[in-house]
Amino acid sequence: MKKLSFKQYLLIASLIFGMFFGAGNLIFPVHLGQLAGKNWLIAAIGFIISGTLIPLAALLALAVTRADGIFGLARPLGKKFALGFLILVHLTLGPLFATPRTATVPFSMFSSHFSKGMQPIALLIYSAIFFGLVYYFSLSEGKITERVGKMLNPAFLGLLFIIFFIALIKPMGATSTTAATSDYLKAPMINGFLQGYNTLDALAALAFGVTVVTAIRSFKIKEGKDTSIALAKTGLMSFLGIALIYLVLALLGATSLHYFKLSANGGIAFAQIANHYMGTFGEALLATLATITCMSTAIGLVVAFAQDFHKRFPKISYRTFLTFNCGISFIIANFGLDTIISWSTPVLMFLYPLAIALILCGLSSKLFKNDSRVYKWTVSLTIIPALLDGLNAAPAVLNQSAFAQSILTFAGRYIPFFSYGMGWLTFGIAGYLIGLGIHFFKLSAEPAGETA
Structure with a gap:
């Protein structure tokens, strides 16, 4: 059996972590914590099952079947179903939901500094600049941003862990005295599981997971069983890290109820928490790093969308699909998070x-x-x-x-x-x-x- 070295395990684990954890993954566990209140831990366990275990299972399914992505995995159901499912998933990860969200998530972290009347204009300007840059950098199929992402993602995580450290030393209050919404009083784990859908990570794993499988096989691991074992180990390492972050974020959300009301979304809630612990400077730094991190995510999404659709429909150019995705994403982003x-x-x-x-x-x-x-x-x-x-x-x-x-x-x-x-x-x-x-x-x- 061919095995990876410890360094290779870390490289693949960091690749998986980087693919699946972005600024958007911050907002849903924080909001979950606010919704669940005193039941935050049970709800977080449900969230972790759908937000980490199912994406890991998706990666393993690709390795076991040796599928080349969504189309290959769904191929036993027929070409028409496989193509239809691929289109639905890519539209969800692309211009309909996930890609517009990459602009609205960081905007929500500083939108409270604008009056309600000014927020639509501010979002219009911000999203126009955001998707203009995304389009420009994606013309080279995203290669320019690889180094930027490698430098800025650790900076973003560093700031996140500073907030975590301060919060553990100076918690905002006990979770046992925070109120849970009615749904989370009745069925906290099931509702936490359903909230985990919002990460979109199971769909992303089906769409882009073949990248991880290819990376493992690049280390001369060719046997299907060896690939699956290596993927299980590296995936477990990375998703354990993500699960721990989700737990802390849900805890922060629950304790924040001592200072703040239930927010409309997790972006607003996390900005309030950052301001509480690090002041206006920390909030501004968080919004800046979140913008760049989300831009890197957006570039990855629009490039994958354009590449995959150009592969399936070669008569339509990569640039045409890219323009379509960025244009529709810009329009939908302006409806708000x-x-x-x-x-x-x-x-x-x-x-x-x-x-x-x-x-x-x-x-x-x-x-x-x-x-x-x-x-x-x-x-x-x-x-x-x-x-x-x-x-x-x-x-x-x-x-x-x-x-x-x-x-x-x-x-x-x-x-x-x-x-x-x-x-x-x-x-x-x-x-x-x-x-x-x-x-x-x-x-x-x-x-x-x-x-x-």
Whole structure:
């Protein structure tokens, strides 16, 4: 068995950490802590499961199946489904949600210094400059920014750990006396799990995880089993670090309720915490580093989007896809962070269960020899309840119609865990078990020497 050296393990672990942790990952665990209050720890555990363990499982699924990304992993469901799922994921990671969010997250960290009337104008100017620079640097397919990211990401993390250190020495108060919102009194772990969808890291792992697998294989590790073991070890190292950061951020959010009201989003909350511990200078430095870090993330997203779509649709140029992505991202960014989050939630409630179903099938594919029937049963029974979960989480303009309410009332009565936003769970498991049963039944029924 070929093994990585300790230095190589650290290199791959730092690559994974850099790919998955950015400024955007700060805001959701902080907001989670504010929402969960005294139940912050249970909620954070749920958040960590969906925010770190599922992305790690996605990387392992790519290694086990030797897939070249989303399309390859979803290929057993047919080319049309694989292409459709790839487009949906890239639109979510690209111009619809994740890429516009890279501009609105750092803006939210200093937006309170503008009056409410001035905030839309300030966001317009800020996002125009932000995406103008993103477009300019991405023309060379992002290569210019590699060194910048390597220098600035450690600086950003350094500032983050200074805030953590001061907060541990001088906590804002005890979490046991902070109030939890109604959802987090009823089901803190499930709601924490659903909040973890907002990191988008499971989708990102499917889209860009092949980069990590390729990096491991560049160290002359060719066997699938060796690659999976190396990936499991390095992924565990990096995601453990991310999980610890999430825990501290959730704790900061919960304790901040002693000084601040529940914020509209985690960007505002984290800016308030930074100001509390480091004053205006610390808040300004945080916003500056977050801007540069998010810009680096945005460049990675728009480059990957343009490259992948140009590969699938070669008649359309890389530059055309890049222009489209940056232009639409700029427009959507100006709706504001809160609006982006509210509209991304139903999409993620639909896409994440499908991604989890694919990851489960990919991880266990050797058990059933990658039989497409297992994939089809699992995903087919996941789609409808996931779609209903998405509708239930949608803004009122979509789910308050009489037709939508009748469907949701029916689902609430007959679909287990629907009221918790997990209606897909029992259906997905049932589909997986049915698929396995059919595979092994067909296998046992075939004459000796034939395969399923």
